[in-house]
Amino acid sequence: MNIIIVSRKHGRSRMVSSWLLAPVFLFVLVMVSALGYGGYRLFAPDEIVIIDSQAANAWADRVKLQAIELEKTQIYTEEQINALRIRLAELQARLTRIDALGERLVDVANLDEGEFDFSMPPAVGGPESSSVEANPPDFVDVLNELGLQIENREQQLRVLNSLLGDRKIQSETFVAGRPISKGWMSSRYGYRNDPFNGNLAWHDGVDFAGKDGSTIVSVASGVVTWAGERxxxxxxxxxxxxxxxxxxxxxxxxxxxxxxxxxKKADVIALMGSTGRSTGPHVHFEVLLQGKSVDPAKYIDRVARF
Structure with missing residues (x-):
């Protein structure tokens, strides 16, 4: 292949072989490539680094801190759960005491056990109604409120138990009834003819005759102050x-x-006999009030009102 070169100055043409121009084209090509690569490196954006060692260390430190916080949270949660367990156990113990006290009150007050059965939950009911949306209360507040309710119930039951206990004591110490299980009244209180000499004499009690060896019972609770011969x-x-x-x-x-x-009231304290100044098996029954004898007949048929 030949290339013709025309000169403007002299108007002459000249033929040049393509093999002589090859180095020139090669040089131009190398220069264009060099300039293109340099421009690319000059104007191309910097290489984007996704993560470096500093960021990795920061993330590792953050993970360690989160692990420590998680451990603290677990410890705190376990402590709170243990505290709730203890609180629940206290409430259960108090409920047990309330149930025991309630059963005792039922027994003392002679109430119907079927009506007041503390071993069963209270009966409740009612027609189903539409539910109301509400934010559930915090369970700790619920436990505290339940504790206050139980405390109020305990206080009320203690007062009631005290009142019933006083009533029970008054009932037990209330002098009333017959001092015998079987027998009949053979002599009354007041003046009578003495059974040994026939003279008019004062009788400080009433006599109940019966079978020899039959039981004599106390008409009220109390403490024995004399037990023997007089x-x-x-x-x-x-x-x-x-x-x-x-x-x-x-x-x-x-x-x-x-x-x-x-x-206690109705306890057997002696057996009927005829010791002392007596004409036969009987019990001489006296009632003294503030050291002075009173008519026992007023207490034999006495009815307690408590």
Whole structure:
């Protein structure tokens, strides 16, 4: 291949071989490539680095801090759960005491166990109604509120138990009833003819005749202040019931209690006999109020009102 070169100055043409121009084209090509690469490097954006070592270390430190916070949160949560367990156990114990106290009140007050059964949850009911959306209260607040309710119930039950206990004590120490299980009244209180000499004499009690060896019972709770032989009475049991009341049970065949014994109402204290100044098996029953004898007939048919 030949290339013709025309000169403008002299108007002459000249033929040049393509092989002589090859180095020139190669040089131009290299220069264009060099300039293109340099321009690309000059104007191309910097290489984007996704993560470097500094960022990686920062992330590692953050993960360690989060792990520490998570451990602290777990410890705090376990402590709170343990505290709630203890609180719940306290409430359950208090409920158990309330149930026990309630059952005792039912027994003391002679209430119907079927009506007040503390072993069963209270009966509730009602027609189903549309639900109301509400934010549920915090369970800690619920437990605290339940604790306050239980405390109020305990206080009320303590007051009620105290009142019923006082009523029970008053009922037990209330002098009333017959001092025998079986028998009949053979002599009344007041003036009568003495059974030994026939003269008019004062009788401080009432006599109940019955079968020899039959039981003599206390007409009220109290403490035994005399248990043994006394002149004219034979074998005598004397009981102090408080509030100024004392009862005496005389002519017993056998005394079954001792001084200092605490006696309950209707307890058997002696056996009927004819010891002392007596004409046959009977019990001489006296009631003393503030140290003075009173008519026992007023207390034999006495009815308690509490």
């Amino acid at each position: 002149y004219g009475y034979g074998n005598l049991v004397e009981i102090n019931h408080g509030n100024g009341y004392v009862t005496r049970y005389a002519h017993a065949k056998e005394v079954l209690v001792e001084v200092g014994d605490v006696i």
